[in-house]
Amino acid sequence: MASSTSPSTLEPMVQKLAYRVELDALDREAILALPFQHKVIERSEFIVRERELATHSCLMLSGYSIRSKLTGDGGRQIVAIQMKGEMVDLQNSLLRTADHSVQALTACKVAYIPRQEILRLAAERPTVARAMWIDTLVDASVFREWIMNVGRRDARTRIAHLLCEFSLRLKLAGLGRENGYELPMTQEQLADATGLTPVHVNRSMKTLDAEGLIHRLNPRVIHIGDWRKLAEAGDFDSNYLHLRQGDAALN
Amino acid sequence: MASSTSPSTLEPMVQKLAYRVELDALDREAILALPFQHKVIERSEFIVRERELATHSCLMLSGYSIRSKLTGDGGRQIVAIQMKGEMVDLQNSLLRTADHSVQALTACKVAYIPRQEILRLAAERPTVARAMWIDTLVDASVFREWIMNVGRRDARTRIAHLLCEFSLRLKLAGLGRENGYELPMTQEQLADATGLTPVHVNRSMKTLDAEGLIHRLNPRVIHIGDWRKLAEAGDFDSNYLHLRQGDAALN
DNA sequence: CGGGAGGTTGACAATCGTCAATCAGAGTGG
DNA sequence: CCACTCTGATTGACGATTGTCAACCTCCCG
Numbered sequence: 001m002a003s004s005t006s007p008s009t010l011e012p013m014v015q016k017l018a019y020r021v022e023l024d025a026l027d028r029e030a031i032l033a034l035p036f037q038h039k040v041i042e043r044s045e046f047i048v049r050e051r052e053l054a055t056h057s058c059l060m061l062s063g064y065s066i067r068s069k070l071t072g073d074g075g076r077q078i079v080a081i082q083m084k085g086e087m088v089d090l091q092n093s094l095l096r097t098a099d100h101s102v103q104a105l106t107a108c109k110v111a112y113i114p115r116q117e118i119l120r121l122a123a124e125r126p127t128v129a130r131a132m133w134i135d136t137l138v139d140a141s142v143f144r145e146w147i148m149n150v151g152r153r154d155a156r157t158r159i160a161h162l163l164c165e166f167s168l169r170l171k172l173a174g175l176g177r178e179n180g181y182e183l184p185m186t187q188e189q190l191a192d193a194t195g196l197t198p199v200h201v202n203r204s205m206k207t208l209d210a211e212g213l214i215h216r217l218n219p220r221v222i223h224i225g226d227w228r229k230l231a232e233a234g235d236f237d238s239n240y241l242h243l244r245q246g247d248a249a250l251n
Numbered sequence: 252m253a254s255s256t257s258p259s260t261l262e263p264m265v266q267k268l269a270y271r272v273e274l275d276a277l278d279r280e281a282i283l284a285l286p287f288q289h290k291v292i293e294r295s296e297f298i299v300r301e302r303e304l305a306t307h308s309c310l311m312l313s314g315y316s317i318r319s320k321l322t323g324d325g326g327r328q329i330v331a332i333q334m335k336g337e338m339v340d341l342q343n344s345l346l347r348t349a350d351h352s353v354q355a356l357t358a359c360k361v362a363y364i365p366r367q368e369i370l371r372l373a374a375e376r377p378t379v380a381r382a383m384w385i386d387t388l389v390d391a392s393v394f395r396e397w398i399m400n401v402g403r404r405d406a407r408t409r410i411a412h413l414l415c416e417f418s419l420r421l422k423l424a425g426l427g428r429e430n431g432y433e434l435p436m437t438q439e440q441l442a443d444a445t446g447l448t449p450v451h452v453n454r455s456m457k458t459l460d461a462e463g464l465i466h467r468l469n470p471r472v473i474h475i476g477d478w479r480k481l482a483e484a485g486d487f488d489s490n491y492l493h494l495r496q497g498d499a500a501l502n
Numbered sequence: 503c504g505g506g507a508g509g510t511t512g513a514c515a516a517t518c519g520t521c522a523a524t525c526a527g528a529g530t531g532g
Numbered sequence: 533c534c535a536c537t538c539t540g541a542t543t544g545a546c547g548a549t550t551g552t553c554a555a556c557c558t559c560c561c562g
Contacts, residue, residue: 051490067395069395069396069399071399071403071404071486072486072488073486075403075404076403077398077399077402077403079395079398079399080395090388091388091391091392094384094385094388095385095388095389095392095493096493097490097493099392099395099396099490099491099493100392100395119381122377122380122381122384123377123378123381124377126373126374126375126377126380127374129373129377129380129381129384130370130373130374130380132384133345133373133380133383133384133387134345134346136384136387136388136391137341137342137345137346137387138346139391140342140387140390140391140394141342141346141350141351143391143394143395143398144318144320144330144331144350144351144394145320145350146398147328147330147394147397147398147401148320148322148328148330150398150401150402150446151328151401151402151445151446152322152326152327152328152446153322153326154549154550155549155550186507186508186509187508187509187510188508194402195401195402195403196550196551197550197551197552198508198509199510199511199550199551199552199553200549200550200551202509202510202511203510203511203550206510206511218559219508219509219510219558235322235323235324237323239302239348239350240350242346242347242348242350405517405518406517406518437539437540437541438540438541438542439540447518447519448518448519448520449540449541450518450519450520450521450542450543451517451518451519453541453542453543454518454542454543457542457543469526469527470526470540470541470542
């Protein structure tokens with residue numbers, strides 16, 4: 001872990017918030033002036049554990065992380081996937097104790113920001129506060145879509161939906177190639193995200209492949225043959241991501 | 252619909268927010284001074300429809316409402332249940348278009364507050380803004396628990412979990428009797444909330460009844476025989492509701 | 503070359519959904 | 533007071549999606 005005051009490290013946070021609300025120069029400066037610590041998180045390492053006190057928020061600079069919860073009998077449910085530019089753990093850090101864990105899916109670079117500094121920023125810059133609030137509201141909207149995904153869609157549709165969400169979000173984050181991307185998760189992790197078993201995830205992806213909706217060079221590299229068809233198969237409508245006009249039409 | 256400036260109508264909103272953050276006299280006054288309209292919503296009436304522009308937030312004064320989403324093939328997923336004292340639609344009204352519908356489960360009395368006034372209040376009273384933010388974060392925590400509920404628990408456990416959540420929240424709202432309450436929903440609605448079919452909800456409740464975990468005077472009036480056992484059956488841990496110490500031990 | 507993680511497949515089991523009939527209770531009108 | 537109707541609850545028979553178990557394969561890495 002290394003302290004840093006590099007002026008541009010928090011730029012992704014400015015971008016993220018400016019996407020939601022118009023920020024003036026003072027707002028931007030205030031964000032960039034936040035104290036933070038650079039940190040590298042290894043694959044599988046926990047950033048926050050359920051029931052811990054979370055004292056920091058963190059901004060993803062690279063890599064992927066997941067949020068998950070455990071049932072009493074050991075089942076795991078992944079409730080969100082985070083990527084570059086996203087604020088992890090505004091949720092946990094503003095509340096007393098974490099209600100879910102955050103874990104690195106791949107090696108990650110993050111910027112740690114003390115909870116107190118986030119609160120101070122919010123108090124001093126109402127516009128920034130509003131942007132962060134809206135950001136958490138969009139997170140909540142994604143949660144709702146996931147409830148519907150696991151509650152009311154069959155296996156094939158759930159997987160297709162997740163692949164669509166991934167595709168769009170990767171493009172927005174500036175990752176991902178033209179018609180495809182590399183999945184950062186194993187089939188077991190996909191299963192935990194969709195409420196299925198690894199075996200059935202495998203079967204469902206095989207089906208999507210056989211139907212020509214996706215092509216796989218290797219199990220993790222997804223090529224999307226026809227976005228329209230995949231979106232239809234996944235009952236995917238990007239409305240819940242609350243993107244801007246142009247971005248929603250990316251695919 | 253009737254305009255009103257009755258000074259105490261918004262008191263539940265003060266209570267709700269003061270539960271999360273300490274509010275000073277000015278904060279409380281500012282909340283109570285919000286302009287609003289009284290409105291009575293009939294059973295089944297929509298308060299907001301998916302994809303609409305939501306221009307108002309609303310505070311539940313009595314009755315129950317649900318938030319729901321529809322799949323492409325007509326399936327419905329209920330993603331939240333709202334009761335007295337809760338702020339419906341901070342979510343929809345701060346974002347451009349509603350990503351889900353809000354519908355009255357029973358006849359409801361509500362106070363409509365214009366979106367602009369909420370934003371103004373948040374800008375002028377940072378502490379109130381923080382309280383509302385935290386409130387939406389708690390909502391998000393409940394969404395995460397619901398994802399786990401429908402994703403990783405079997406039918407009997409899902410139902411038991413929902414019954415437990417209801418019991419606790421009703422007590423907090425000052426509703427519900429000692430060891431039981433009246434469910435405001437049909438079994439079809441329970442099914443939509445748990446990702447099951449009405450028939451299977453019926454079977455699951457029958458099982459819980461046969462096991463002595465609940466008793467039913469009539470299909471909607473639930474008596475909880477042994478809270479401990481029901482909570483265990485439902486894999487229920489109130490941590491995700493982020494209650495205060497005392498409240499978490501209510502049952 | 504060996505070991506391990508992750509992916510793939512088949513056989514079988516179980517939970518849950520579907521369909522359809524019946525029942526119970528509330529409200530309505532004659 | 534009694535059909536009549538409607539909504540919601542209940543039940544049984546059957547079917548299907550999904551889970552379980554177990555084997556085997558593939559690739560990567562030391």
